[in-house]
Amino acid sequence: MTGAAPQSAMMSVLKVLRSGEPVSRADLPARTGLSAGTITSTTAALVKRGLIVERKAAAVGRGRPRVYLELNGAxxxxxxxxxxxxxxxxxxxxxxxxxxxxxxxxxxxxxxxxxxxxxxxxxxxxxxxxxxxxxxxxxxxxxxxxxxxxxxxxxxxxxxxxxxxxxxxxxxxxxxxxxxxxxxxxxxxxRAEHWFGRAQLYDDFTLISVDYAVTSARYSNGLPCSGSSGFTPELGHVKTSYGPSARPCYCGAAGCCSAYSSMGGLVLNPDEWAEATPSLLDLVDERMDRLIHAASQGEPRALQSLADAGEHLGRLVADHINGVDPGMVLLIAPDELYVRFARDQFEAALTANTIPELRRRTTIVFATRSPDxxxxxxxxxxxxxxxxxxxxxxxxxxxxxx
Missing domain, CATH: 3.30.420.40 (ATPase, nucleotide binding domain)
Structure with missing residues (x-):
């Protein structure tokens, strides 16, 4: 990271200070991978802007008190x-x-x-x-x-x-x-996962969220990554099925991963998506609860629906790994039962469709949303x-x- 751009260097320093541990300038090269010169110029700029402050530790013996850096909450x-x-x-x-x-x-x-x-x-x-x-x-x-x-x-x-x-x-x-x-x-x-959660240790990762729709976001070199037009990656609308039998999606196309793997795709038909209102989300929640309950009871159609959801999600992640080499993929699922019923088919599709060396180098993490x-x-x-x-x-x- 010695050649990091100023923004990346700044964020690297701030991320270390965010841990709340006492950190001095001398600690930062090892903690960030930045050169001592970059640390000196970066921390001086942050102090000047009032984003961090220097705090002297209590004197011990006859030596000069150590100076620590911390985020300026005030x-x-x-x-x-x-x-x-x-x-x-x-x-x-x-x-x-x-x-x-x-x-x-x-x-x-x-x-x-x-x-x-x-x-x-x-x-x-x-x-x-x-x-x-x-x-x-x-x-x-x-x-x-x-x-x-x-x-x-x-x-x-x-x-x-x-x-x-x-x-x-x-x-x-x-x-x-x-x-x-x-x-x-x-x-x-x-951002919540990168700053406070399961992606804190990763400067490069992709988040895929399975919710009412399938949505996504990417981090590269410690910063959010968008396309040339400023849009977040829309991986939920990558096609995982083609042909006349491909399932319609609320976006107007057909065959999107979101149409198979999201909660809305699992329990709504296209006409209902077209009439989307806030009350429709209550209907999705209710139907999704019924679907998960049926799967828990071993109902074949419910089990197949969730297995299909896992398969399409696996195809999507495989294509993304092959095309981007994201390093880490964090999959946020609606709940643990969704993961339980979809994971086997997800893993099978992922293994069948990913270049083996890239799969070995990619960390896949399933999780659910933290409440805060x-x-x-x-x-x-x-x-x-x-x-x-x-x-x-x-x-x-x-x-x-x-």
Whole structure:
């Protein structure tokens, strides 16, 4: 990592300090793989920006007290907000050390357009910020269950709304007069896992989330990785079946992995997807519970449905490993029973379709969501934006960042 770009070097240092252990500059080369010179310049820049502080240890004997570095929790506050699938806004206020200071949930009334939804979220954020017992807000980050251009902060598609590019970040920033970034939920989940969870030790990994749909996100060299247009990888819409019998997907195509392996794909038909509303998610939950129960009772059709889900997921992961060599794939499943009934066919499809040497070099981890992934992902998203901005003092009020 001695040739790491400044952003990567900065994030490497901050990740070590995030562990909460006493760390000195002399410790950092071994902990990060960066050269001593890079450590000196990087930590000096972080101290100057108020993101980290120096703390002298108590003197021992006649020697000079050791100086430790730590994240500057008093350096400001970031706000993370997530619009849930059921359309409420979960808002967390976090200090620069990643500690949650305050949280609240704001109801969001549905509107007919994405631009109208942006205005309603802006109003809810204004109210949440005005009532919060914290100040010094430096960044607001919003996560949506949508197709998002994270570079520009535009939302291009969200179920129940007309497909159109809407400058979500700019609309909200103009109202609340704070920098705003917008991401989708899979990138939020990947950040929660990278900063606080099972991917902390991996600078390169792919997260695949099996939920109402199959979604995904990637990290490369310790930073989120998007495509040239700013979009998160949509691995759920990689085709794992072809021909006239391929199952239709809610995206309008057929044969997508999401149509076979997601909860929605398992228990809904295309017409029901087309009428997607928040109440539809309750129907998915109810039907999925019945499917899992039937499989637990040994019902053949239920067992076959979940085996098929595993097979298509295995094909997807195999193609991804062959094409990308991600190093680690973290699969987030709806629950442990989904893993139990789908895993054998998943492993069989993975083994049959992956180049053997690449399979041996790839770590595959199955897991379920941790209960606090929302605020941890939101915290990581907002803090990441603060950390990676080179000079916040020069920014005009209301500037928006994707």
């Amino acid at each position: 350096g400001g506050t970031v706000v993370g907000a997530r619009l849930s699938e059921r359309r409420d806004l979960q808002v967390s206020f976090v200090n620069l050390a990643g500690v949650e200071l305050h949280s609240t949930t704001m109801p969001i009334h549905l509107t007919g357009t994405l631009s109208g939804l942006a205005q309603r979220i802006a109003s809810a954020l204004q109210e949440a910020i005005s009532l919060a017992p914290v100040g010094g807000i430096r960044q607001v980050s919003l996560s949506l269950p949508a197709l998002v251009d994270s570079e520009r902060g535009d939302v291009h598609f969200m179920m129940t709304y007309r497909s159109e590019p809407v400058p979500f970040a700019a609309i909200i920033a103009e109202r609340i007069l704070l920098p705003v970034t917008v991401e989708n939920d899979s990138n939020l989940l990947s 992934w929302h605020w941890k992902g939101l915290a990581a998203l907002a803090l990441e934006r603060v950390y990676l901005q080179s000079d916040r003092a020069s920014l005009p009020a209301g500037a928006a960042f994707g």
